[in-house]
Amino acid sequence: MELKELLFYEEYEQFYMMAKESVAFREFCRKAFGEDFSQDGFSDISQIDRILPYVPKDGQAHILDIGCGNGKVLGYVQKKTGAFIHGFDYSGKAIETARELFIDNSDFRQGMMGKIEYQSEMFDVIISLDTMYFAPDMSKFVDQIMRWLKSTGVFMAFYQEGDVMPKTENERTSVLAKVLTEKNISYECIDISRESYDLLRRKREAALSFKEEFEKEGNGEWYDMLVAQTDYADKSFEDYSKEMARYIYIVKKATDL
Numbered sequence: 001m002e003l004k005e006l007l008f009y010e011e012y013e014q015f016y017m018m019a020k021e022s023v024a025f026r027e028f029c030r031k032a033f034g035e036d037f038s039q040d041g042f043s044d045i046s047q048i049d050r051i052l053p054y055v056p057k058d059g060q061a062h063i064l065d066i067g068c069g070n071g072k073v074l075g076y077v078q079k080k081t082g083a084f085i086h087g088f089d090y091s092g093k094a095i096e097t098a099r100e101l102f103i104d105n106s107d108f109r110q111g112m113m114g115k116i117e118y119q120s121e122m123f124d125v126i127i128s129l130d131t132m133y134f135a136p137d138m139s140k141f142v143d144q145i146m147r148w149l150k151s152t153g154v155f156m157a158f159y160q161e162g163d164v165m166p167k168t169e170n171e172r173t174s175v176l177a178k179v180l181t182e183k184n185i186s187y188e189c190i191d192i193s194r195e196s197y198d199l200l201r202r203k204r205e206a207a208l209s210f211k212e213e214f215e216k217e218g219n220g221e222w223y224d225m226l227v228a229q230t231d232y233a234d235k236s237f238e239d240y241s242k243e244m245a246r247y248i249y250i251v252k253k254a255t256d257l
């Protein structure tokens with residue numbers, strides 16, 4: 001399949017162009033998420049900090065971010081741990097920015113899930129922040145991820161239900177959980193739905209407070225999109241949790257040996 005035919009390809013090119021230029025968006029991200037990672041949605045600083053304990057701090061670690069966008073999450077992890085950072089994304093604009101921002105001990109590639117390949121047993125940590133949904137074949141992609149991990153490696157998937165993926169009953173019934181179970185891959189799961197609901201409300205408040213700045217920049221349409229993404233903030237947590245959920249899946253390869 002051609003890049004341009006992939007789900008949301010053009011939208012992400014536009015998004016990462018806006019993220020590069022817009023001061024309002026950077027300030028919005030800081031206010032909503034505690035740090036500007038050019039988030040397309042859902043991961044705030046407290047979620048990202050949950051990655052750090054899994055990254056060896058000896059300066060020898062290699063971490064891969066699947067669908068890394070403009071690399072800002074990886075840049076943060078590198079600053080905190082000294083790791084060599086690897087990322088890929090199908091957005092050429094995102095990868096261009098990542099290469100400009102993070103030059104040392106880094107490898108950023110434009111590539112598609114299911115097509116890109118890395119050496120076996122290369123990574124200490126592989127992260128996927130809201131990107132597993134886009135794998136054309138999640139089962140095959142999980143096989144690839146497990147192959148890319150060192151025998152002591154850890155895979156972390158930050159995974160939302162209720163938008164790209166349908167809401168299922170619980171953390172054991174998601175598409176990803178079922179794939180892992182079918183393969184006898186054990187995992188821990190942290191349910192972060194409640195904190196994601198609180199984040200959604202913060203995100204709504206932050207977006208509203210930057211309305212004028214977005215409009216002055218000619219980015220009114222992005223403002224509208226950010227507000228639309230926070231529709232659920234008007235519901236109670238009980239109603240939200242009937243339709244949405246957010247989990248962190250943690251897979252330690254060593255337990256599967």
Ligand SMILES: C[S@@+](CC[C@H](N)C(=O)[O-])C[C@H]1O[C@@H](n2cnc3c(N)ncnc32)[C@H](O)[C@@H]1O
Pocket residue numbers: 006007012037038039040041042043066067068069088089090091094111112113128129130131134135
């Ligand atoms: C929901 S965003 C998450 C971005 C970033 N990880 C974050 O948490 O803000 C999905 C990301 O996956 C990328 N993406 C979507 N489909 C892809 C595919 N088939 N192959 C590679 N990257 C893809 C998009 O460009 C985008 O950066």
